[in-house]
Amino acid sequence: MPKQGVIPDDLTAPFWAAANEHRLVIQHCTSCDRLQHPPADKCAGCSGLEFDWQEMSGRGYIYSYGVVHDGPVRMLQEDQPFNVAIITLDDDPDIQMLSHLPGTPPGEVPVKTSVRVIFEDTANGQKVPEWRVVE
Amino acid sequence: MKYVEAVPEDIFRSEEGLGVWEHRGKVVAIGIGHAPTARRWDNNPETCVGAISIYALRQAMVDAGVDPSHVDGLVIDPVTSTGADWPRGKPIPQVMLDRWEASDDPLDGLTKNSICWLLKNMPELTGIKFAMNASNCMSRALVAAAQAVGEGETHTCLVLKAWNNFEGRYYHGGANDDGSLPGSAALAALTNLWGTPACYATAMQFNEYCRKYGKSHAMMAPFMENSRRNGLLFPEGYWAQHRPEELRTEDYLAAPWIAEPANLFDNDLPIMCSGAYLLTTSERAPHLAQPPVYILNHASSRTLARSIMPTLEEVEADTARTGRKIYEGAGITAEQLSFENMYDGFSLFHQFHLEGLGFRGVGFGEALDFYQTDISIQGPNPVSPSGGNIGSGRSRFWMHTDCIQQIQGRAGARQITGIPAEVGVSGGPMPLGGNFTVWGEAPD
Ligand SMILES: [Zn+2]
Numbered sequence: 001m002p003k004q005g006v007i008p009d010d011l012t013a014p015f016w017a018a019a020n021e022h023r024l025v026i027q028h029c030t031s032c033d034r035l036q037h038p039p040a041d042k043c044a045g046c047s048g049l050e051f052d053w054q055e056m057s058g059r060g061y062i063y064s065y066g067v068v069h070d071g072p073v074r075m076l077q078e079d080q081p082f083n084v085a086i087i088t089l090d091d092d093p094d095i096q097m098l099s100h101l102p103g104t105p106p107g108e109v110p111v112k113t114s115v116r117v118i119f120e121d122t123a124n125g126q127k128v129p130e131w132r133v134v135e
Numbered sequence: 136m137k138y139v140e141a142v143p144e145d146i147f148r149s150e151e152g153l154g155v156w157e158h159r160g161k162v163v164a165i166g167i168g169h170a171p172t173a174r175r176w177d178n179n180p181e182t183c184v185g186a187i188s189i190y191a192l193r194q195a196m197v198d199a200g201v202d203p204s205h206v207d208g209l210v211i212d213p214v215t216s217t218g219a220d221w222p223r224g225k226p227i228p229q230v231m232l233d234r235w236e237a238s239d240d241p242l243d244g245l246t247k248n249s250i251c252w253l254l255k256n257m258p259e260l261t262g263i264k265f266a267m268n269a270s271n272c273m274s275r276a277l278v279a280a281a282q283a284v285g286e287g288e289t290h291t292c293l294v295l296k297a298w299n300n301f302e303g304r305y306y307h308g309g310a311n312d313d314g315s316l317p318g319s320a321a322l323a324a325l326t327n328l329w330g331t332p333a334c335y336a337t338a339m340q341f342n343e344y345c346r347k348y349g350k351s352h353a354m355m356a357p358f359m360e361n362s363r364r365n366g367l368l369f370p371e372g373y374w375a376q377h378r379p380e381e382l383r384t385e386d387y388l389a390a391p392w393i394a395e396p397a398n399l400f401d402n403d404l405p406i407m408c409s410g411a412y413l414l415t416t417s418e419r420a421p422h423l424a425q426p427p428v429y430i431l432n433h434a435s436s437r438t439l440a441r442s443i444m445p446t447l448e449e450v451e452a453d454t455a456r457t458g459r460k461i462y463e464g465a466g467i468t469a470e471q472l473s474f475e476n477m478y479d480g481f482s483l484f485h486q487f488h489l490e491g492l493g494f495r496g497v498g499f500g501e502a503l504d505f506y507q508t509d510i511s512i513q514g515p516n517p518v519s520p521s522g523g524n525i526g527s528g529r530s531r532f533w534m535h536t537d538c539i540q541q542i543q544g545r546a547g548a549r550q551i552t553g554i555p556a557e558v559g560v561s562g563g564p565m566p567l568g569g570n571f572t573v574w575g576e577a578p579d
Contacts, residue, residue: 003328003329003330004313004314004315004316004321004328005314005315005316006315006316006317006318006321006328007315007316007317007318008318009317009318009319011318011319012318012319012321012322013318015318015322016318037322037442037443038319038322038323038324038442038443039319039322044439063343063446064339064340064342064343064346064446064447065339065342066331066335066338066339066342066394066395066396066397067392067394067395068330068331068332068335068393068394068395069391069392069393069394069395070332070391070392070393070394071330071331071332071394072311072330072332073311073330074311074312075314075330076330081392081395082330084329084330084331084335084339084394086339086443086444086446094441094442095442096442096443096444097443098327098328098329098331098443099329100329107395111343111346122315122328123314123315124314124315128321128328
């Protein structure tokens with residue numbers, strides 16, 4: 001299930017560069033010690049502008065999900081229906097990531113169970129974090 | 136003329152503890168205007184979004200019995216797109232250029248509105264002293280206008296929201312057809328690598344709601360039937376005008392999924408439509424053509440999701456906060472609400488709004504059971520008597536029109552009969568980020 005390619009921009013370049021090295025990093029506000037995802041120019045907690053990027057353990061949890069049957073992205077339409085789950089990170093359960101849950105049949109999502117990060121190629125070779133259910 | 140490019144954020148009552156609204160009962164709604172609806176634009180300059188906007192504004196003045204020269208305020212939402220946009224690079228039709236006075240933006244009147252374009256094409260509005268933009272919803276424009284009237288910026292103010300709908304699927308095309316996305320968009324809530332439709336976040340929250348409280352999507356059916364039934368009694372709406380079909384439970388449950396558990400009917404239908412209201416002061420109201428409906432309060436949510444999308448827990452905390460702000464500023468309790476017209480486009484979040492209000496004592500996880508009881512306009516607990524977007528197509532304003540009409544006693548066949556229409560509440564759109572108005576038949 002190939003996703004659209006990604007062209008890293010200034011804001012997200014460290015996230016994508018780490019993904020190409022099979023590492024999951026999240027934007028971290030150095031003023032108030034708060035993780036933030038999606039990345040933003042300003043910290044939503046303290047309006048701080050100074051960030052570094054912290055490496056995560058790659059462990060997470062399925063919060064909830066939906067099954068996309070009729071989505072807007074042309075490249076994904078032939079794979080419909082597909083899962084889209086909300087993953088929360090064990091390092092900070094306030095931080096979410098999206099996942100197609102590769103290996104989990106559509107609609108058979110074991111919510112509230114554990115997942116591990118993997119890295120998949122997108123259409124232009126940029127890698128993207130994805131998540132697999134821990135057996 | 137004082138021109139405000141964008142309504143300042145500090146006029147919104149988004150915090151708790153602000154007390155009763157300082158202008159409670161001093162601002163009223165009198166007149167309502169709607170143009171006929173259509174599914175899509177027919178390329179006729181007489182039905183373009185600018186034309187139907189002018190139609191609604193004129194109707195609101197006629198309805199209120201106000202001479203156009205006496206209107207001194209105009210508050211609009213300039214955004215009119217339903218998500219199916221004017222194709223990149225496609226020329227402006229000559230018939231539009233021939234029919235309308237152009238502003239400096241050729242898309243005005245076609246895919247958006249502007250104060251400039253409206254004033255050029257409504258020469259009868261000779262007395263405008265205050266004009267302001269307030270996007271992206273009638274709920275926000277209405278609150279902005281009510282505050283402007285309260286503050287004396289304008290004493291007779293028109294408020295406008297309109298929608299244009301072209302050929303093409305909602306949010307299909309554009310970046311969604313591209314082979315790649317910019318890194319930020321790839322991780323965003325709406326456009327992202329995972330291909331989530333607009334209803335995804337609500338579907339995901341509803342899924343968690345059903346799991347947490349042991350409910351099911353099928354339990355939505357009585358609400359959906361009720362909403363369409365009420366919509367078919369709304370002569371200004373799309374379904375009443377063009378497709379007078381009931382929505383039966385079996386049809387609802389058989390509809391194709393968009394993002395399961397949100398199906399086709401849980402998504403509102405994009406249409407061409409326009410709505411305008413005439414607001415004025417309570418002092419001026421007795422001289423006008425319709426009974427006044429007093430604005431008792433406005434309240435807003437400005438809460439942001441902690442990460443990509445709000446969780447059910449974030450939604451519940453915020454709708455509860457919104458409910459408290461609504462009641463505090465109006466100086467009322469939940470028991471005083473005659474009916475509720477909270478937003479429903481997507482249908483699967485209406486219960487979040489309703490539970491946050493504690494309408495008829497309904498708490499978290501209880502609304503779907505409440506939907507199995509009598510929620511009709513004939514009963515004592517009217518839920519969404521407007522029928523909302525489900526009942527009349529995507530406008531995000533039917534609920535405001537209905538509050539005004541119910542309290543004025545001119546909702547026609549939709550008039551609630553099981554309880555007097557004394558106090559109503561309307562607003563939206565999303566549980567996080569909405570703007571809400573409380574309406575009363577009396578000023579206090
Ligand atoms: Zn910070």
